[in-house]
Amino acid sequence: MRGGLLRPVVALVLALGLVAAADGPAPADQDVVVSPTPAPKHPRILDGRVYDIANAGPKVLVAGTFATIRNGEFESPEVQQPRLFRFDSDTGLIDESFRPRINGDVEAVTYTADRSAILIAGDFTRVNGKKALRIAKLRLNGALHTGFKAGASRRVKDFALVGGRLILGGEFNKINGRDVGRMAAVRPGTGALDRSFHLGVTGSRDQFAPYVQELDVSADGRWLVIGGNFQRVGSAERHQVAVINLTGDRPRVAPWSTGRYRGDCAKSYNDTYIRGIDVSPDNKFFVVNTTGAHLGPDRMCDSSARWELPPAGAGTNRQPTWVNHSGGDTYWAVEITESAVYVGGHMRWSNNPHPSPGGDNDGSGSVSRPGIAALDPYSGVPLSWNPGRDRGRGVEAFNATDDYLMVGSDTNFFAGQIRQRLAMLPVAGGTPNPAPQNVPLPVNFFYTTSGTDLNRMAFDGSSFGPISTVSGGVNWSGTRDGFVQDGRLHYFGADQAFYWRSFTTSTVGASVRNLSTSVGYVDEDANLTPYDQPYGVDTTRTAAFDGGRVLYTKTGDPKLYYRGYSLESGILGGFESIASSRDWSGARSLELIGNWLYAAWSDNKLYRFAAPDGLPRWDTRAVVDNGATSDIPWSSTTGLWATAGSG
Structure with a gap:
């Protein structure tokens, strides 16, 4: 299992x-x-239901309420084999030498630890004509193990x-x-x-x-x-x-x-x-x-x-x-x-x-x-x-x-x-599901304002390196914060939508995917949100990511929220949970680095909150930068994200 x-x-x-x-x-x-x-x-199982499946290597047992099975080819004859059968997953063929007769549903099946026998349970009373009250042990040939x-x-x-x-x-x-x-x-x-x-x-x-x-x-x-x-x-x-x-x-x-x-x-x-x-x-x-x-x-x-x-x-x-x-x-x-x-x-x-x-x-x-x-x-x-x-x-x-x-x-x-x-x-031909990545210090910090530039500077937890422009050719207007994971920038942007594009420390991908329109959200009866996406995506103002969750604030709402997010599919969770009921209306952009949440604030300061489980503790808030020292316009940022390393 x-x-x-x-x-x-x-x-x-x-x-x-x-x-x-x-x-x-x-x-x-x-x-x-x-x-x-x-x-x-x-x-092929031609009737009934399947309740359980177990295997020992390629020898697969299938249990349930069915009565009739056959091999996969359409010309294959039907086989009356109620409630339990065995097949070989390498060949796909039914083992027709395994023919136990069971007079009631089989709800559970497994091989024994040494793979020398089979255990079954359900609502039967006889196996191969012999009394077996809802629990039985079978030999590998389907015979009832009378010592059990x-x-x-x-x-x-x-x-x-x-x-x-x-x-x-x-x-x-x-x-x-x-x-x-x-x-x-x-x-x-x-x-x-x-x-x-x-x-x-x-x-x-x-x-x-x-x-x-x-x-x-x-x-x-x-x-x-x-x-x-x-x-x-x-x-x-x-x-x-x-x-x-x-x-x-x-x-x-x-x-x-x-x-x-x-x-x-x-x-x-x-x-x-x-x-x-x-x-x-x-x-x-x-x-x-x-x-x-x-x-x-x-x-x-x-x-x-x-x-x-x-x-x-x-x-x-x-x-x-x-x-x-x-x-x-x-x-x-x-x-x-x-x-x-x-x-x-x-x-x-x-x-x-x-x-x-x-x-x-x-x-x-x-x-x-x-x-x-x-x-x-x-x-x-x-x-x-x-x-x-x-x-x-x-x-x-x-x-x-x-x-x-x-x-x-x-x-x-x-x-x-x-x-x-x-x-x-x-499993062959399957696709990876990327695991969330923790971004530790030191980092490359990126920020945008309402203009077209994306700026970068190294950050070691207390001080910043020189500021440089990464991409002057990308229009970042409409950006509403984001985060970098799995080689992509995932961000809330213009037109009330959510996007991703490839992103590294030095390269911003030109191709953009609008996830709000492309992942398959449906609400055919009511259409209550733009693109049928989850509630709150259109008003998300700041965002950070940790362990499968997006932390965010919304326009006109002082609370901090979180929702699930899949890096593989680009689908945002439909259910919002409150991460903090304190007043987060001053937050202009957010980023999670290690066990800390960094927040650019409306007073032009960068704050840090302890967030050991991804949820910040308000009483740990401390000033990291007052804006004057670094010359970074924290109160004007519309996006803040980081990548690991310092170059």
Whole structure:
């Protein structure tokens, strides 16, 4: 499920004996956003839904509710193989020697740690005619492994193999006849109940019994994240989402909690609106997808949200790092790789916190992403990747390997091609997603005024070098500040729009791209903003960038705001957050350098604010330059940005 991993760090942690690594496949090595064009060779699934995908090298398992499959060629005969099959991702061919007979839905599948057997769970009661109550172990030839004896009283909805345990979550209240609280663990060798794993999931949100809908384990084996219909885990209050520390002999609820999933969405989802959970390959964060109908941008309904794991994310009342709203459609499955957060569902749009005139419409800043999207892990803003698929119920399964992103759904078309319920998107031919760059001192400082010149001077944190003109031939009138990242100047400019152009210390690109008109913003029903771009872009007055966020002020508004931004796509986040409620109306231009925010002010001074997390602390404001010493007209600047180095 998970993408690339900082393997040397994990190896050191394991050597110190601090955690037990997850027993599933190593996270995939995907340092690009995969190709949007599906591979031509893979099986076709002719009915039902795909719930889970797992692999051991090229041997891929697909689980779900389907009954009929066939190889990719149209002349291939149909094969009756309900609910679980195996194929080779190198050849695309179904393994017709693997023919287990399962009489109910398979919701989760994985290979054992040594890849010698297969574990499945769901809502079945028999495998190959033999009793198997919702949990089973298969030999590689599809035969039931009779030495494994485990059973659940009701549906198992998800599981994870970690540290010699198979952790189960679902609707059951008994495992192997013993009372458990909708979450338990068994030994993957024998199926025996692991009595050291005992954390009851209790406190239903409605009239039905509590249950676990989704779970995932970090690649280092330390963190288990669960979501579902509950209000308590063990003795700790946790609403729909909880983080569990797996280190030590017994699991314990981690010091992480949030109230953001405490509120209700539409009444149809009074039990739970959690629909997908995945932990990042570097073990630092997780993403939660939801359903629920659009009830406003401050609700977590129909959203995808990033949450930091402990220790960075420890504490109560945690807030998401970012939230992406669909505007009224479900986000189902999620898969995090090194370069992207892939989300699937039956959504029509992404980046849509303000659908107009209400939910189930597009809105200012929204972009079309039918059925699948790739979000920037740094900001949650959509990347330019947009293959499209027929929406149906949605994508309910992802699996990332070194070679592919595999997508399982309930529909027939992907990227305009017939790809019944399964698509394999190659890593080969993928595109990079540039990471945000921190600009440290010393720097080359650039500034513009209302004229045509761009000026440059070296800056070491306290003093400035001589001022020189970089480009007298570019008309900088209308500039409303910007920042340099990934070899481009990203800036707010004339005609209420946002632009980029190539930029280095000594060269300004002549070709300009108007991002407001070219990235695909749509608001067909209301057209409330220029170019259908997000609210506030047309009035942005100053701007700086840090770690996936644009800090900015607006004309006629004293507050400092931030929004997400993708360096790869040029899309600005649709949701504005307040960075500071102090009076920033005197700011004329901004730039983030290291852990400091520099602000040219209306009193002709350059100030510095401590900003260790990218958000400035007002009480740390100090004068860096009073204007008279440097002879720089700070009060007249319309743009201020920096590049690393001093020459």
